[in-house]
Amino acid sequence: MKNLIFLCLLSAARLSAQSTDSTKTDFSGRCFCESCIKAHKEHKPFVEKKTQVAQEKITAPKKKEFTLTEVGASIDTGQIYVLKHVRFVAEQSIFMDRSYLELDQLYKFLLMNPTVKISIQGHVNGPGSPNTPYYQKLSEDRTQAVQMYLMEHGIKSARLSKKGFGNSKMLFSSPESEAEAEANRRVEILITAK
Numbered sequence: 001m002k003n004l005i006f007l008c009l010l011s012a013a014r015l016s017a018q019s020t021d022s023t024k025t026d027f028s029g030r031c032f033c034e035s036c037i038k039a040h041k042e043h044k045p046f047v048e049k050k051t052q053v054a055q056e057k058i059t060a061p062k063k064k065e066f067t068l069t070e071v072g073a074s075i076d077t078g079q080i081y082v083l084k085h086v087r088f089v090a091e092q093s094i095f096m097d098r099s100y101l102e103l104d105q106l107y108k109f110l111l112m113n114p115t116v117k118i119s120i121q122g123h124v125n126g127p128g129s130p131n132t133p134y135y136q137k138l139s140e141d142r143t144q145a146v147q148m149y150l151m152e153h154g155i156k157s158a159r160l161s162k163k164g165f166g167n168s169k170m171l172f173s174s175p176e177s178e179a180e181a182e183a184n185r186r187v188e189i190l191i192t193a194k
Helices: 002-018 034-043 047-058 097-112 133-152 178-184
Strands: 080-083 117-122 160-164 187-193
Touching: 080 097, 097 133, 117 133, 133 160, 133 187
Parallel strands: 117 160
Antiparallel strands: 080 187, 117 187
């Protein structure tokens, strides 16, 4: 067993010396490069089965996504679009200037697809604490801001529903960078009817 661990560590060191690609290891640090898999097979045939299980845990099903340029038949209920550039002033529901380009794209998408109905879903970044009334209200206020923007541009309210999730569905429970914190404070568009 010690030899097997040594071979994996040696292969991982060689791999990291050759490239910065760390996608061949799982969360436990176990290496899945070709040489390690070969070493596993030579020393312990049952390790291959464990490797397959570990890889299955890493692969999570992705949400069906769509783009704001799609029209008609290519759109389906349940599809999601994350508004990547819609951002708010800290702890408020006021749009930052960079938000308007993507909000306009969403508006045009709804014009091109007059039968599509959407749910505007808001999330906030609040690591280290449960969802509080403050976080819940902030997420709801931000979804309302998106809804109001679309309605002010002529989209009927019957096509727009909204739901705030507070910090209950953060993508990163302990964000380590501003990019991860921004991914937590997102607005998603869910197609509810086409």
